[in-house]
Amino acid sequence: MDDNHINNGFIFPKSLATSIASRLESSLAIGQSPDLNGSLSPSTPSHPRKKYIIGVCAMDDKARSKPMRNILDRLLTSGPFEAIIFGDKCILDEDVKAWPACDFFISFFSRGFPLRKAIEYVKLRTPFCVNEVDLQTLLWDRRVVLELLDQIGVPTPRRLSIDRDGGPQLDTRVHQKLKLRGVSVVESRAVPEFKIIDQDTLQIGDQIITKPFVEKPVSGEDHNIHIYYHSSTGGGGRRLFRKVANKSSEYDPELTEPRTDGSFVYEEFMDVDNLEDVKVYTIGDQFVYAETRKSPVVDGHVRRNTDGKEIRYVATLTPEEKRMAAGICKVFGQRVCGFDLLRVNGTSYVIDVNGWSFVKGNNYYYNNCAKILQDVFLRNARQRKLSEVVFPKELSAENSWRLKAFVSVFRHADRTPKQKMKFTFSSAPFRELLNGGGEEVIIRQARDLKLVSAAAEQAMDEGLEDSSKLMLLKNILDKKSGLPGTKVQVKPSIAKDEENGTQSVKLQIIVKWGGEFTHAAKYQSRDLGDNLRKDLSIMNKNVFDDVKIFTSSERRVRATAELFTQRFLDIREVPKEMLLIRKEMLDDSNAAKEKTDLVKKQLYSLLQPDHAEDMEELWPKGKADPGELVQDIIIAMRTLREIMRKNFKTLDIESIQKSWCCYESPSLFYERWEKIFTEFADVERSDFDPSKVSELYDSLKYDALHNRPFLESIFVDSDSDTGLGPIKDLYSKAKILFDFVAPLEYGITEEDRLEIGLLTSMPLVKQIVEDLEACKRSSAPCTRLYFTKESHVHTLLNIVYLSGIPTRLRKNEIPELDYLTQITFELYERSGPSSPITSSTSPAGSPQTGRETSSPNSPEYSLRIGFSPGAGNPNILDLQMDAKHSLSVMQRRNLTDHLPLDAALRYYKAQVDNPKYRSVNRRIRESRMLGHKLVVAAENEEEDLIEDEAPLMIIGSPPVGRSFEMYLGQKRP
16 A cells, blocks of 8 residues: 555555646745646745636536536535636647646546547646546446446346457556556457357357347447347347437337447346336445436337426435445546446346436435535645645636637527417508508507407498408407407508509408417526526626626517526616617518518418429428328318317316416317317318418417316317327427428528528627627627527528538528527637637638737637527427426537637628628618507607506416406406
């Protein structure tokens, strides 16, 4: 023991454990500190440090994940720590000598992470590693993992392996560390004889294994695992893979022969107790936590909660299982570690070690992890006298890549379904609604909506219009005028009679209601604000010194912004002047209306049977024929309408769902769906209107979240055994069609998408560019947030893609833009001596440059664009719901790699300043000048009406024991 030294809690020879403590103690004795190359250089003595630095060196999607944020937030709040997120830019592009210095090093491998660079950094700087970085290479090879488990007495399933690659390859240092632990791995291996004896038996060397068995690639990063079943039980096989949506495996009756083109491990298949796997998580060798989940080999169906996480249950480990966990933690050198365990007839077997793994969404785990790491860090800091260590300025966080500006555009949170009904009239009572003008009028206030109802009643009394249409309009207004968000648009047009040479005024009356903020939106908005605050606090807390938040004038958008801001800034009330309403930038305008109306007509034509060839280029590959899909939806809607009507007559409707939210009731549910059925079930294939798909899909999603018990009863035919099959089938087909139609409503061709994008979002794009350039000029970091509606996130995303900037995701890989979709622009700055920023591509006509044009010592700037599809789930009917009815916002993904700021902005300026689109600015100005007038609104009264609308309420259920109408009557005069 005298010749050994303890490092990271494990024993190593002194030759392998040259610690930073000994080097720094020597340097402190002569007033020196390490230079960039790890050697010693003079340094000015300083007062003892008050905070220690935790360095997180992992890919951004892991380092900035919700579990990591929760743990770091607890560490920074309760202990003397600061955190540095190294970030993708630093990790991927910079030499390790330029990486920032830290006392404690959290680093772990994931896809794309340069583990070899992290190993080099540890050799150079020798920080205290939470998980030993070089030993993470052990986890890359399943053979190594299983052999080490065998040597420390951890049971594993019986197995054979075929080594066609010559065997595992490990570094010399790793071999030495394993030797100290009393274990070893043989590298060079001959290729044994591989023979398929019969359809159920496999021979490798002189050993035999019989189906059922599991075939695993030796690479720990290859998750394409096969299970082969015995012919006596039906044969075939099951393909296991990384979870995709709600699937983790699928049965294939043709999967019978093992693969012969690689190295594999073959394990005996084990029938686990209770059809469950156990996921085990360690934090050092003293704390262990476990959860059970349904085994992926059962049916391949993943059960998820509203956070999109797999449903799991807390498990109690036996003393033997805890011993196994401690042994795994020590031999692999991974404090924070996860592994997979099977329980079979009272015996536990480990089948895989995953390395760094978090328990997700569990405060008990987060608290313990932060507490244990804090104790380990502080104990190590005392041992190494870290308070006396001064890092050179060149290795400080300030001289590394740091977040300088965070600019993000958000769609609003969850809302009720938007509904509308169109009518065409020409009689005098309706012409009077124009108030003497000839432009479109929007009527919003309840008192003014009564004028429209009165016009309908007058036209009925005088027999001026179709009485059935007038009665329908009046009934809608009588029921909906008290609901928040109800409005009527009156659009005049001139109809010419060529034969008589006369003209007449026709009025299109559009009644719209719904689209209001829900109680689920409250949770979504606050949760997102809280998570983003934690994220940016870790990235650079100074971005909170200059925060500006902008919102459109729509009630649901302002409500989203207000609740988000409360949590984002950690304040109880948001000052009125903090949320800046920018209608010209974030509200809809009429600038793109003519173009979008034309696109909708083209979409209608595309979905007709005689345009099958045109559809081939646009329709997603592998999906059902669009014509068949539309026809299937029409037939399904007819069937479901009959089921709903029958159930409303025969079931005790009031007892199906005890509580209703968002101003809903059984009667309003029935009315909403009858309207949708009319638009789908009462039309022929040739009359199908693709613009109605969003209304159908919207209602399906809404009821799956807010009215799940009612949905799962009212659309189930008790006289058949189809169960939820018909409604699930309709949902899946409606989603396919919605995912096709929704993006194309903003342009079918690239030229149309860019023109509509600029007409809708050019003011926003210009503002974002101005924000980034202003922050570059400023010495202070900043945050700029914009809250808007669906049309703006669609069109802004189109501009991003059509600008020509290199992207990591293809446009057709972008999923549905759901509530709280985000498009983020992160500006990073590095001060001090510069190093090249390479860029392989640049906008057409612009010089290709690898770095910003500046003096050698001026700051460098890098831009990265990110994206989150918001709070959605493609398999919403399979989720297990709770009372919040709220889906969590999905993690952001990187749309682009890091690019030099000026080079990135040139892509956008090339489009904004393109002479081809010079008329865009003029058309936007003209649409603003025309504007919309409100009935009985005096000049300049529109802004007051917007501010005086109903408060930013969270929609809930009417008080128990009162009718819906009474509730509305008390709420509104």
